[in-house]
Amino acid sequence: MFSKKKNSEHDTAPIPVTPDPAETPVTDAAANEADAATPAEPLDSAAQADVTAGPAVAAAIPEKEELLILKDRYARLMADFDNYRKRQLREREDWIKRANEELLGDLLPVIDHLELALAQATDPAAPFVVGVKLVYDQFLALLDRHGMVPLDAKGEPFDPSYHEALSQMNSATVPANIVMDQFRRGWLLGGRLLRPAQVIVSSGAPDPVIADNEPSNVTD
Numbered sequence: 001m002f003s004k005k006k007n008s009e010h011d012t013a014p015i016p017v018t019p020d021p022a023e024t025p026v027t028d029a030a031a032n033e034a035d036a037a038t039p040a041e042p043l044d045s046a047a048q049a050d051v052t053a054g055p056a057v058a059a060a061i062p063e064k065e066e067l068l069i070l071k072d073r074y075a076r077l078m079a080d081f082d083n084y085r086k087r088q089l090r091e092r093e094d095w096i097k098r099a100n101e102e103l104l105g106d107l108l109p110v111i112d113h114l115e116l117a118l119a120q121a122t123d124p125a126a127p128f129v130v131g132v133k134l135v136y137d138q139f140l141a142l143l144d145r146h147g148m149v150p151l152d153a154k155g156e157p158f159d160p161s162y163h164e165a166l167s168q169m170n171s172a173t174v175p176a177n178i179v180m181d182q183f184r185r186g187w188l189l190g191g192r193l194l195r196p197a198q199v200i201v202s203s204g205a206p207d208p209v210i211a212d213n214e215p216s217n218v219t220d
Helices: 001-010 028-038 044-118 129-146
Strands: 148-151 164-170 179-184 186-189 190-194 195-204
Touching: 044 129, 044 164, 044 190, 129 148, 179 186
Parallel strands: 164 195
Antiparallel strands: 148 186, 179 195, 186 190
8 A cells, every 4th residue: 555655656746857958048148149140121222222322412412512602603703804804895995085085186286277278268279279178178087987076166055065265245146145256166076075166255236335415314
């Protein structure tokens, strides 16, 4: 009987489990290493393009700003150069115009003397007078080609902007403030006054003079 009881205790005792030497216990560190060793899932093409293009885009932004600055600087330089070129052209034209004014102004006394010579001629058909008239006409054509216009003031209202009054004279036929005679012709160059006309201006009819023998209306 004792033997039977002992056998039953032996039957119910737990059987120890011996781990398999081939199996290695899994720890937290080993799990982390396993996760790290597992290859990550590949990114799609769009996400991969964003990742690779990020630094390039960041570097391109300053380049675009620098390009805009250079373009603005170039535009300003071109505008300054264009203004400089136009200013140089204006200065050159003004210089040529002033030089022409001096030259043409020096020729005007020659025209005056030719006009006086023709005015004193008694025989317009004389060879000498014909020769002087030919030279005079050539001078007038030369002045006309350079924009010179004669300014005749006789019979015109006196204008101090174009006329130089040498004197005033009474006239019963010419109204007051009208040019009654011209001593020297004036000239315009390109619409501007080059030389004023020297004129004599009418002061109107003279005041009536009361004779001594005329009866006076004044009574005592």
